[in-house]
Amino acid sequence: MPELPEVETVVRGLRPVLEGRVLAHVDVRRPDLRRPFPPKMAARLIGRRVERLARRAKYILMYLDDETVLIAHLGMSGRMVIERDASPPGRHDHVIFETEDGVRIVFxxxxxxxxxxxxxxxTLDQHPLLRDIGPEPLSNSFNAPALTERLAGRKTAIKAALLDQRIVAGLGNIYVCEALYRSRVSPRRTAGTIAGKRAEKLVDAIRAVLTEAIEAGGSSLRDYVRADGELGYFQHQFDVYGREGEACVDCTCKGGIKRIVQGGRSTFFCSTRQR
DNA sequence: AACAAGACCTGCATGC
DNA sequence: TGCATGCAGGTCTTGT
Known part of the structure; x- marks a missing residue:
């Protein structure tokens, strides 16, 4: 579920309850998620103060006062829920952080x-999970020449290339579809043929799509602790994602939006508008 | 080195 | 109702 904008929204939502707080309790309720947790993770976190929260690609980074950093990824279905009242743990509540002031953050x-x-x-930048990740799409280091260079020689489809976190950080299936649609680039186009004006349009579209989604998340954050305390989910209007068969908002093509499968994953696009 | 395919999990919608 | 199937917003690993 979570791509860059959702993770960014989660980080922003967690800041007010975590930054500057001491982790009074950390309850690790099973030994692993996708991979085993690091040894004695709970013990290493308890008593530490959270200096700040940040995001890199789709990773949440929790900087602690002893120079350690917790690197967390939400995978496909992960959520962070803020709980202010005691309630029994749910079926898939795997890690529970509790601050000194009694607020619980449930993963x-x-x-x-x-x-x-x-x-x-x-050594955070050298961590195996982070070291090969490409530029942040909303930073200055992500621009048309940089993208062109990273795509040069790539024979794979641009759709697959943009999902590759080494090319650019943080994009997932939804926002790749949306950015390709907005820039009028076909998802099937060979990645290595993206250059010049086309690369500029793609970069602009990626930026715009992500920025708008973060803003949508931000407005949902205004009352950031929703009734259920869940962070990162917000209703957002997509132009193509999940809209197979619907009319393309920007052209009068027959048949409307198509769904194809690339690399085992759904791609939604308009074959008239996108070339 | 680049690329495709399979693996890892659970839950939900759909169709018979 | 029960059961099978397909699908889900992400990495990782393996094999070509």
Whole structure:
């Protein structure tokens, strides 16, 4: 579920309850998610103060006051829920953080594709989960020449290339579909043929799509603790994702939006508008 | 090195 | 109702 904008929204929602707080209790309710938790994770976190929260690609980074960093990924189905009142743990509540002021942050993940690891702050960039990840799409280092260079020689479809976190960080199936649609680039186009104006349009579209989604998340965050405390989910209007057969909002093509499968994953697009 | 396919999990919608 | 199937917003690993 969570791509860059959702993870960014989760991070922003967690800041007010975690930054500056001491972790009074950490309850690890099973030994692993997708991979085993690091040894004695709970013991290493208890008593630490959270200095700050950040995001890199789709990872949540929790910087602690002893120079360790908790690296957390929500996988496909992970959520963070803020609870202010006591309630029994749910079926897939795998890790529960509790701050000194009694607020609990519950990591829930039915499919268990999420992961958590600990790293040293000084070597964070070299951590295996992070070291090969490409530029942040909303940073200055992501631009048309940089994207063109990273795609050069790639024979795979642009759809697959944009899902590759080494090319650009944080995109997933939804926002790749949306960005390709907006930039009028066919998902089937060979990645290595993206250059010049086309690359600029694609970069602009990626930025716009992500920025708008973060804003949508931000407005849902205004009362950031929803009734159920869940973070990161917000209703957002997509142009093509999940709209097979519907009319294309931007052209009068017959048949409307199509769904194809690329690399085992659904792609939604308009074959008239996207070339 | 690049690429495709399979694996890892559970839950839900759909169709018979 | 029960059961089978297909699908889900993400990585990782394996094999070509």
């Amino acid at each position: 829930n993940d039915p499919r268990r594709f999420g992961s958590m690891d600990l790293s040293d702050e000084r």
